Amino acid sequence: MKKNILTVLSLLGVMTVSAQQPADLVISPVKVIDIKTGKITPDQAIIIRHDTILAVTSLQRARQYKATQTFDGGNQYAMPGLWDNHMHFGGGDTLADENKNFLPLYLAHGITAVRDCSADISAQVLKWRDEVNKGSLQGPTIFTSGPKLEGYKSVWLGDIEIGTTAELNHALDSLQRMHVDFVKITDNTIKPELYLEAVKAARQRGMIISGHVPYALTLQQVTDAGLSSVEHLSYVWKAGVKDEAALSHSIANGDIKGRDINRYILAHFDTTAALKAYRHMAAKGTAVTPTLSLGQVLAYFDQDDHAHDPYLAYIGKGLQKTYEMRVKRVMKDDSAAIAYRKELYEKESAILPLLQKAGVMIMAGTDAGYLNSFDYPGIGLHRELALMVHFGLTPLQALQASVINSPLFLHQQGYGALAAGKKADILLLRANPLEDILNTEKINAVVTKGRLLDRSALDQLLNKVKADNAR
Template identity: 70%
Template sequence: MKKILFSSLALLCGVAAFSQQKKADLLIRSVRIIDVKTGNITANQAIAVRNDSIVEVMNNKQAGQYQAAQTVDGKGRYAMPGLWDMHMHFGGGDTLAEENKNFLPLYLAHGITTIRDCAADISLNVIQWRDSINNRQLQGPTIFTSGPKLEGYKSVWLGDLEIGTSAELQQALDSLQKLKVDFVKITENTIKPDIYLEALKEARKRGLAISGHVPYVLSMQQVTDAGLSSVEHLTYAWKAGVKDDAAFARAIANGEIKGKDINKYILNNFDTAAAMNTYRHMAEKGTFITPTLTLGHLLAYFDQDNHQHDPYLQYIGKGLQRTYEMRVKRVSQDDSAAIAWRKMLYEKSSAVLPLLYKAGVTIMAGTDAGYLNSFDFPGIGLHQELALMVKAGLTPLQALQASVINSPAFLHKTNYGAIAPGKKADILLLDANPVADIHNTQKIYGLVVKGKMLDRAALDGLLKEVREKTAQTK
């Protein structure tokens, strides 16, 4: 009788303990968590996920307190926040919309859970994808988009908002806010300098971040003082490192220096002390920078690898591949002197990256991938960008921070950037440590995106899906 009572009590206690377990949608056990802020790695950890948020991070021994719909054994692999690509482009017109849509699974398959579209000529499609992903009606990375960019009259870009007066600027900003864009993009092809500076100030008045190219007729101090939130492309920071950036800008505006002489002037007049002063001013003003090294490196060294037989082309639609032709034709015509020149320009400009870091400028990781930019591939391109950032002088940890900490900071998103309670459950699981070797970001075991686990088989399935769709494009 006593034995029966004891067994019954034990059973009741067991049922009670089970009923008191915390609920989770996903439990990842036995992982090494990378703190991307410090580089510290904590082993034997478990991560509990509910909906699309991390609810608890604990020692693996405590994982038994959770009852999860799905449990994953990490087997000692490395866990870090999902990667961000902070500069990419959708585009090429409505006829290429479906080819652009194929970018979405490519990003996930390469561990990238968030992308920033820096202007598109298919913005309505992009905004629809963004909202559908947020509502879980479409699978893909979280999208932040600028919508169409601001430009001057008769610019070379398709689908931009052309402005030349204060009234047109206000109308353009009204239209962007009506689209509910996440930030504003501005470029310098034909826009008037005074309208450019006014656009920076007016966008910031509306509470909108504004990123863009920097007109060579304006100094870096002018644009940062006016409110430019982020400089897109490292070459603008290189130009800003000359001994007197303001005088140089005036000389360009007056036509005293133009064409190829501009880069010659920068080469002859770049001054590290002057550059550091300018970069420190950028840091004081809170101006970020996205270097986008990938395309520059690819074009500089095109004679050594023309990328015509890249295996990754099986994922890029034929229509998008045709948008590569303009740049390919241009660099293919260079003689040996021009090839040497473009390589030197790339190496000189990329060398300012560690100077920017030392000055305290916040660096973001972005590729310029997408349409038009030849062989700059969405997905794999970010891993190439991170490796180039390290080659240019950053540490692997600093490159990782540029992607997963600095990127959400630009958009004031505080629920990203760490594997911690309250953060988004965008989690990258790696077979090897990326802090030791940046190339290890490519050794992907699995990805949690919006709380859903995609193992290696699922990620390979995404690649297969894109490959099959691409084979059908014309």
């Protein structure tokens, strides 16, 4: 009888083991943060197979999975990996290797996806994008515009310059053959009417369109045309004047130009008019990426010139030289100009809560990388999130701007939450970022496409970049 009971128990044990589902990685125990609601669920296990989350479940139910690797979550906070929704690779082919070192910097700072908003090394960026997607290159998932659209003799390098409808259509054909993730259009020399035509034509092709906005156009004109996102707050700040159409007409005629435009906006900004414009923007589905970081660096350059930032050890010497243009410009400012640029930055940034109130989708992006002085890939996103909170968003809203809104903008369904079927891009934090946004920097581990990088592995990534730059 005793022998029979032992046999039955043994068979049950075999059945239990055989019933276990295979997994590559189990992380437990963790407190899972729902970035959509702010709810935190303790005592959870995250089950990963390949690059996908199989389940987020209780510790008891996690026993039904048999993993080849387990990681002690230490009851720390788990959330989806961060996104930097506006950065730049660039500086020419000779700086390609320095740009490539952005990839480990982003991962080491918990950023598992980036949106490259164009410069002049599109061929390399498209190659890196595809290699990351295939798993032959380690780095954040890259979404890129390829070369942006501009008018003739633009100041920017690497643009596709257009001046006619035929050239516009040829340019869009070219971008579609590159399989870009979105289209970028800027406002340096492009004709306003061709800008609107470009937005409409790209929209008709089913493309996502980001842009700077020509000041000769109103925000309503570009949102009605179908612009998907406005890059930088300054372009939506202008819409807060009582009669933006009159201002745009004066700019188009050359009656108001240069710094007088911003002085006019400062004098005539109206909260009621701004909310009306921003609600129309929200109704049309046009998002905004504020990019507060660079403006803060330049506005307060007299207080901190960043020459001794420890993070410069991670930025190549060639890329550091691209910072010089902006630095030389702000160094010419006298005391009155310094006070003016600070006032301008503070007033522009103060519209962030108005945009949130109006229902505009806000995305977190830094403008980091090539050219933009001391606006750093990696750590820069944590600075951006902190500035978003400083100017009126809650920590949860700032995290939503990175983790939820960025993939939503790019029509990427596999991101934004820790749940079954979502991508296994995970950030494990030692402290709660909903209590203090600076806690996003307290990184214990990162999972990228299902691969675990513990604190030691993240430090190795940083050390390698530093060593490469030292050489």
